[in-house]
Amino acid sequence: MSGPVRPVVNRDNAYFFEGTRAHELRIQRCNACGVLRHPPGPACPDCGAFDRGHVVAKGEGTVFSYVVHHAPQVPGKELPLVIALVDLDEGVRMVAEMTGPVDIGDRVAVGWNVVDDELTLPIWTKVDR
Incomplete structure (x- = not known):
């Protein structure tokens, strides 16, 4: 049997998979308003800012x-x-x-x-x- 289905890694979620390689569970955080979101996306659903960071859960x-x-x-x-x-x-x-x-x-x-x-x-x- 083949290996698992591999996730599509893109600029919105690359930080998440970099974190899993480091054994960190990273959650996207809006640097403008502080809201946390998962799954990650390009813009904050609360304030619309494109200023993204992350926290380690x-x-x-x-x-x-x-x-x-x-x-x-x-x-x-x-x-x-x-x-x-x-x-x-x-x-x-x-x-x-x-x-x-x-x-x-x-x-x-x-x-x-x-x-x-x-x-x-x-x-x-x-x-x-």
């Missing part, structure tokens, strides 16, 4: 919702695959691949799936409270 959050994907097969992944929406402690929501079963409301923490020298992806694990 703590890498912890709470499961808002999840699905268990059984089919079809996803390249580079073993099924079933758990995908969750995680509300980060910083206040943004992120789509997250989980390492095992979860329930809504579970606390989770980020870890790192080093695919190769070019790509490291966040992967999340349930943690004890």
Whole structure:
């Protein structure tokens, strides 16, 4: 089987993938008004500024919702695959691949799936409270 589907890296999200290679979960921050957003984009949704930066998130959050994907097969992944929406402690929501079963409301923490020298992806694990 081939490796995982590789994300499209562009000038709006390159900082995020540079961060994952450094084992940092980076969240886009508007330098003009301070609002955090994920997924990243070219302009602030609150004030319209194009002055972007980022903060390094703590890498912890709470499961808002999840699905268990059984089919079809996803390249580079073993099924079933758990995908969750995680509300980060910083206040943004992120789509997250989980390492095992979860329930809504579970606390989770980020870890790192080093695919190769070019790509490291966040992967999340349930943690004890």
